[in-house]
Amino acid sequence: MIYQTSRKGAGGALHLTRNNAASLLAHMLAILGASGKVGRATIKKLTAQGAQVRAVVRETSGRADLEALGCEIAFADLRDKDAIRNAIKGASAVQVICPVSPRAQDAGLDMANIIDSITAALIAVDPETVLAISDYGAEVESGSGITMIFHYMEASLSALPGALIFLRSAEHMQNWARVFKPALETGVLPSFHHPVSKIFPTISAPDLGAIATELLLGKPAGSRRHIVHAEGPHRYSALDVAATLSEISGRQIVAHELPETDWIPTLTRGGAGESYAELVRELYVAHNAGRIDVEPGGEVRFGTTELREAVRAMYQ
Secondary structure: OOEEOOOOOOOOOOOOOHHHHHHHHOOEEEEEOOOOHHHHHHHHHHHHOOOEEEEEEOOOOOOHHHHHOOOEEEEOOOOOHHHHHHHHOOEEEEEEOOOOOOOOOOHHHHHHHHHHHHHHHHHHHOOOEEEEEEEOOOOOOOOOOOHHHHHHHHHHHOOOOOEEEEEEEOEEHHHHHHHHHHHHHHOEEEEOOOOOOOOEOEEOHHHHHHHHHHHHHOOOOOOOEEEEEEEOOOOEOHHHHHHHHHHHHOOOOEEEEOOHHHHHHHHHHOOOOHHHHHHHHHHHHHHHOOOOOOOOOOEEEEOOOOHHHHHHHHHO
């Protein structure tokens, strides 16, 4: 494993109590999947608080902006448990995210193998706290498509002896960027959400990183296993997304329910493999049936980014 260290000076305002800051600065927090939107957002918030952060990325990932934030850089393939173990060694807290495998021949199996590698590395290192980015509906035991991977992840990580935080994310507002170009060209925004008036939870990815930071730096939960759901300040529909894109672009965009028979062909034309496309199809069937939401009685934390702000950033 290649290992490189880069750190800025410790100057800059801290937003913690004196005791908490001293404790935090004495420990290392490792972020797996640091090159993604959520990982970068968490790192940015943590380093702004004066935390020592190690960003774990693949060797092919860009890292200049991570180094500029003042964190260490460690390289590891998330399918290699020994590389992960070496990358997170010495960390008192680890943020985990399982990357999707849209082009894998068996997407579910590939992601499960990644989870197995991460779990084995965490068992070997035994950090005090693990925060895992999970998904709304992770408690559902069957028929939820790609969300079943997060169900498996939560079950696997529950074998760890330390404190566990499962941060279940609503779908990201940024996912809509994939269909903005055809929507602007045709005037039709295709939606897997049926009907297009259905209100669903969504969150801006950077807000998820901010909530993860709050949980990593906050007081320990009363129980070893802590589940938190994260979504934006309001819920929206595909109609809202189309209206917002219309307002920002100055073009008339209409939301359209994409027939279920077209979901897999649409996804595979976009580059996804058949296996991953089928998992997404199953997810939206469950979503449209009302099976994907906050677990009854579950804790919810809210981001601050409104849909309009996120769409404007994606449109620019």
